Amino acid sequence: MTSSPTTHAPTAAPAASAPAATPVALRRYAFAVAVCTGILIFAGGLVTSTGSGLSVPDWPLSYGKIMPPMVGNVRFEHGHRMIATTVGALTLILAIWLAKREPRAWVRRLGWAALAAVVLQGLLGGLTVKMMLPAPVSVAHGTLGQIFFCLVTAIALFTSASWFRPVTRRDEAAAGPSLRTLVLCTAGAVLVQLILGATMRHREAGLAIPDFPLAFGKIIPPLGNGNVAIHFAHRAWAAVVATLALITVGHVLRHHGPVREIVRPARLLAILVLLQLALGATTIWTHKAAVPTTFHVLNGALVLVTSLVLTLRVYRCVAAHSRAAAFGPLPAPRAVS
Numbered sequence: 001m002t003s004s005p006t007t008h009a010p011t012a013a014p015a016a017s018a019p020a021a022t023p024v025a026l027r028r029y030a031f032a033v034a035v036c037t038g039i040l041i042f043a044g045g046l047v048t049s050t051g052s053g054l055s056v057p058d059w060p061l062s063y064g065k066i067m068p069p070m071v072g073n074v075r076f077e078h079g080h081r082m083i084a085t086t087v088g089a090l091t092l093i094l095a096i097w098l099a100k101r102e103p104r105a106w107v108r109r110l111g112w113a114a115l116a117a118v119v120l121q122g123l124l125g126g127l128t129v130k131m132m133l134p135a136p137v138s139v140a141h142g143t144l145g146q147i148f149f150c151l152v153t154a155i156a157l158f159t160s161a162s163w164f165r166p167v168t169r170r171d172e173a174a175a176g177p178s179l180r181t182l183v184l185c186t187a188g189a190v191l192v193q194l195i196l197g198a199t200m201r202h203r204e205a206g207l208a209i210p211d212f213p214l215a216f217g218k219i220i221p222p223l224g225n226g227n228v229a230i231h232f233a234h235r236a237w238a239a240v241v242a243t244l245a246l247i248t249v250g251h252v253l254r255h256h257g258p259v260r261e262i263v264r265p266a267r268l269l270a271i272l273v274l275l276q277l278a279l280g281a282t283t284i285w286t287h288k289a290a291v292p293t294t295f296h297v298l299n300g301a302l303v304l305v306t307s308l309v310l311t312l313r314v315y316r317c318v319a320a321h322s323r324a325a326a327f328g329p330l331p332a333p334r335a336v337s
Contacts, residue, residue: 022159023101030098033090034156037149038301040087043080044145045297048201049290052076053133059126084122091118091152098155107158114151121148135202142198146191146301153305157312162261167317179256182248183314186269187307189241194300196234205231206293212284238280245273245307262317265310272303 022030047053052073062068062078070078091114098111124141131137157163200206205227215221215232223229252259252266279296286292 021161021164022103022107026097026101027156027159027161030094030152030156030159033087033094034149034152034305036083036087036090037152038298040080040083041145041149041301042294042298043076043083044142045294046290047076047080049288049293049297050076053138054129056081057129059129081125084125088118088122091115094152094155102159104158107155110151110155110158114148114155117144117148117151121145133202135199138202139195139198142202143195146194146304149301149305150308153308154312157309163316165261179248179251179314182244182251183307183311186241186244186248187304187311189237189244190300190304190307193234193237193241194304196230196237197297197300200227200230200234201297203227203230206283206288209235210284210287212281235280238277241303242273242277245269245303248310259317261313262310265306265313269303269306269310272299272306275299276303 055073055077056062095111095115098108121144128137208227208231209215249266249270276299282292
């Protein structure tokens with residue numbers, strides 16, 4: 001007797017399972033670490049704005065003590081060290097907490113990456129003091145500080161309640177190729193601008209061109225001097241950043257107005273970019289007064305992380321669209337206490 005051939009049913013696509021949400025307390029803690037990192041960047045900017053980088057000439061102690069007399073510029077330099085130590089301890093707790101309670105492996109890895117970055121940042125800070133403020137090391141220290149801020153901001157975003165909200169079809173439609181290109185280019189341009197700014201600051205080229213909006217009374221100044229060239233590059237690239245940011249924001253508002261989670265960071269980006277231009281001009285006009293110069297540093301960091309948040313939100317819509325096309329929409333996340 002011959003047996004009939006066995007008919008195999010087609011394999012069904014794996015069912016999408018609901019993601020487990022990050023515990024509420026951990027979400028709040030991650031956000032607090034990001035805020036403290038912003039405070040740290042402000043404190044670091046205050047050190048450079050007041051010329052306090054070598055007011056404490058030894059490291060890791062300060063004049064051989066854990067707590068030296070907080071007088072003069074020592075307040076700024078040692079205060080910066082105290083805040084940095086606190087942020088380092090908070091990041092260690094964050095990494096361990098994520099390792100124990102965060103259900104997503106890739107977010108847990110981000111926690112360890114943030115911890116590695118803050119440890120390296122501390123070592124670069126110490127090396128900066130030991131080597132008497134060499135510009136390359138100081139620029140690396142400043143740039144890594146911005147990258148660390150991006151890491152902890154991303155962790156705060158990925159663990160936030162808004163990240164677990166279902167993505168609607170309207171959200172998916174917002175993540176078109178043109179917007180993806182714009183947000184990526186804008187975020188990249190902002191990072192380049194902050195590196196140029198750090199280079200200018202640590203080469204003490206902040207007043208290499210002492211007038212604004214012209215440069216030595218011209219649109220393009222003589223660029224034979226290295227500090228003048230770096231300063232002018234910072235100004236010229238600021239125009240590129242502002243143009244990209246405003247085009248991006250205009251695109252979002254014109255085509256994706258109902259998508260609140262994209263519109264909100266886009267509007268904030270526009271405000272911060274305009275404020276950054278005003279702070280940069282004020283820094284020149286006040287001959288690098290400490291207050292506007294320091295807020296210029298902090299606001300630049302806020303521009304960077306806002307452009308990052310906007311980029312990540314847009315790409316979340318892309319990922320949701322691809323996932324829904326393959327498996328259907330995900331169910332609501334499971335609560336984790």
